[in-house]
Amino acid sequence: MSLPLDNITREESSQKTIPAGLNLALKDDKMLWKLLKDGSETAFVEVYKQHFQILYDLGRQFSGDFELVKDCIQDVFVAIRTKRSKLPVVSSIKAYLLKAVRNRILTEIRNSRKNRFSKITKSALNFQVVPSYESVLINRQFNDQQILQIQHALSLLPERQREAVYHFYYSNLSYDEIRDIMNFGSTKAARNLIYRALAEIRKTLKARQ
Amino acid sequence: MSDVIGGFLESYFRRLGIMDDNKYKLEDFLSDARFRDWVLNPTPESQLFWEKWMRTHPDQREMILSAREVILSFQFQKPEVVSPEEKDVLLKNILGEDKVVGSHRKGSNYGLFYKIAASILIVLCLSLYYLHFTKTKKVEVPELITQVVKANPRGQKTRFTLPDGSKVWLNSDSRIEYPDKFMARRTIYLQGEAFFEVAENPEKPFEVISRGIITTAIGTSFNVSAFEGHNIEVGLVTGKISVETETQHQNSKVYAGPGEMVIYNEALNGLQVKPYANLDFIKWTDRIIVFKRAGFQQIKEKLERWYDVRINARNLDREMTFTGEFKNESLERILERMAFVEKFSFEINDKEVNIFFE
Numbered sequence: 001m002s003l004p005l006d007n008i009t010r011e012e013s014s015q016k017t018i019p020a021g022l023n024l025a026l027k028d029d030k031m032l033w034k035l036l037k038d039g040s041e042t043a044f045v046e047v048y049k050q051h052f053q054i055l056y057d058l059g060r061q062f063s064g065d066f067e068l069v070k071d072c073i074q075d076v077f078v079a080i081r082t083k084r085s086k087l088p089v090v091s092s093i094k095a096y097l098l099k100a101v102r103n104r105i106l107t108e109i110r111n112s113r114k115n116r117f118s119k120i121t122k123s124a125l126n127f128q129v130v131p132s133y134e135s136v137l138i139n140r141q142f143n144d145q146q147i148l149q150i151q152h153a154l155s156l157l158p159e160r161q162r163e164a165v166y167h168f169y170y171s172n173l174s175y176d177e178i179r180d181i182m183n184f185g186s187t188k189a190a191r192n193l194i195y196r197a198l199a200e201i202r203k204t205l206k207a208r209q
Numbered sequence: 210m211s212d213v214i215g216g217f218l219e220s221y222f223r224r225l226g227i228m229d230d231n232k233y234k235l236e237d238f239l240s241d242a243r244f245r246d247w248v249l250n251p252t253p254e255s256q257l258f259w260e261k262w263m264r265t266h267p268d269q270r271e272m273i274l275s276a277r278e279v280i281l282s283f284q285f286q287k288p289e290v291v292s293p294e295e296k297d298v299l300l301k302n303i304l305g306e307d308k309v310v311g312s313h314r315k316g317s318n319y320g321l322f323y324k325i326a327a328s329i330l331i332v333l334c335l336s337l338y339y340l341h342f343t344k345t346k347k348v349e350v351p352e353l354i355t356q357v358v359k360a361n362p363r364g365q366k367t368r369f370t371l372p373d374g375s376k377v378w379l380n381s382d383s384r385i386e387y388p389d390k391f392m393a394r395r396t397i398y399l400q401g402e403a404f405f406e407v408a409e410n411p412e413k414p415f416e417v418i419s420r421g422i423i424t425t426a427i428g429t430s431f432n433v434s435a436f437e438g439h440n441i442e443v444g445l446v447t448g449k450i451s452v453e454t455e456t457q458h459q460n461s462k463v464y465a466g467p468g469e470m471v472i473y474n475e476a477l478n479g480l481q482v483k484p485y486a487n488l489d490f491i492k493w494t495d496r497i498i499v500f501k502r503a504g505f506q507q508i509k510e511k512l513e514r515w516y517d518v519r520i521n522a523r524n525l526d527r528e529m530t531f532t533g534e535f536k537n538e539s540l541e542r543i544l545e546r547m548a549f550v551e552k553f554s555f556e557i558n559d560k561e562v563n564i565f566f567e
Contacts, residue, residue, distance in 0.1 A: 045300065048300055048303070049296070052291070052296055052299075053291065056288065056291055060288035061285075066289075070291075074299055077303045078303055081304075125285070128285075128286060129284060129285055129286070130285075131283060131284075132282055132284040142275075142279075142282065147282045147283075150279060150282055151282075151283050154283060166285055168240075169245065169249070170285045172245075172250075174242060191240065195240045198235070198236040198239040198240050199234070199236040201235065201236070201279055202234060202236055
């Protein structure tokens with residue numbers, strides 16, 4: 001994400017809003033995580049603020065019970081706080097937290113099936129995609145029907161495949177990170193699964209053209 | 210420079226494993242992390258990289274544009290946004306729960322040095338923060354702001370919504386940059402051309418900075434055309450705007466109302482307000498190309514940008530003044546219609562167009 005050229009374009013606009021020193025410290029994952037491990041409250045709050053929404057978004061894919069999702073996120077952060085000095089060194093805070101929240105929610109869902117009726121407030125999002133009207137292209141290669149076909153092809157994939165695609169595009173993760181989060185045997189396995197999912201899109205488009 | 214990029218490209222595609230086999234599939238691009246980053250978060254570097262890739266592999270161009278469009282055509286559902294208040298309550302729970310448990314207190318002396326170092330760093334950072342925000346009373350962690358970049362190659366146009374709900378139509382060969390959260394002002398950097406429909410918010414002025422010209426608006430729709438080598442034109446459709454130069458050494462700030470357009474001439478460094486007769490300048494957002502008594506140079510530039518081609522002319526020995534409108538037409542159709550009136554023949558070889566005047 002931090003390509004060398006980033007700084008050049010950012011210079012002009014963001015220096016007005018954020019002091020350079022703090023911004024730098026809070027932007028660098030390694031530094032931020034280290035500060036957190038060493039007991040910095042500022043760093044802890046920053047990690048929470050930066051990642052809350054993406055963790056919540058993932059949780060809602062698995063469950064429609066948003067109290068449950070929030071509880072799981074809370075549990076993860078409480079656990080991080082209590083064992084902060086013993087936390088592992090991580091290369092990506094986002095990937096680490098996504099994995100932790102994912103595990104927590106899956107465990108919670110398994111338990112709640114046995115123990116209690118969960119008060120489902122909405123349905124889980126289940127990694128389904130919808131056509132994007134945010135970024136409708138004016139010069140189109142595809143027409144509306146083909147866009148619906150792309151969506152349809154993705155909706156027919158098994159959930160695990162949809163989840164992998166979600167991590168790739170929505171969470172913006174690398175194949176290594178997806179391997180870790182979803183417990184793939186190898187990076188290659190993660191990559192292959194996503195590759196096959198995306199090949200379905202091409203097949204759909206080709207078949208109907 | 211180009212050698213560096215060339216070598217870089219080669220090693221990159223060798224790593225991808227698609228260098229020898231010339232048959233790339235759509236999914237080769239879709240599943241490539243760098244490609245994804247370019248489509249979803251373009252940087253000047255990635256823009257350069259893929260533009261160059263398309264130029265050196267014209268046969269792959271259509272597929273790249275298709276792959277780009279596939280990625281942009283779907284999105285995962287976003288759940289409801291958790292309000293900042295709710296997030297704060299949750300955070301307080303987390304921080305409070307820790308006090309009850311209180312187990313991280315028994316840290317060893319080993320970490321003491323780091324703790325002191327960290328505290329010093331934090332104090333330093335906070336004082337820096339104070340220096341910058343003398344008006345802020347509470348010490349709060351500033352929210353991180355990332356710049357979002359959207360860029361279109363030649364031949365593609367996009368439409369999207371900014372964080373404040375304002376809508377943007379971005380023309381081909383154009384690029385805009387804005388923060389993912391707007392603070393006191395809504396500042397947007399533009400290269401090329403875009404049409405804005407600004408969501409009303411009198412507290413936060415909406416400003417577009419393009420090649421040294423600042424256009425400020427509150428609840429307005431307007432078009433900024435700032436391609437290199439041309440006058441900058443800001444056409445107002447509704448509302449009110451002010452336009453000024455960034456340097457301001459000429460006391461130059463002008464206001465425009467509906468029906469007016471502001472033109473900036475770089476050579477004269479002057480801003481000029483004048484009424485416009487029609488809304489031709491925003492028709493591109495409806496995929497309409499408009500020529501009004503257009504000379505050859507103007508036609509050439511517009512078509513090159515729109516269709517991503519190179520146009521060469523032979524025997525151009527007269528003034529051309531072509532008038533016409535084309536909605537959603539292929540380049541071939543447009544040239545056919547022009548050729549009849551303007552008396553020329555033409556050939557299209559992929560991205561190369563040759564025009565022969567009779």
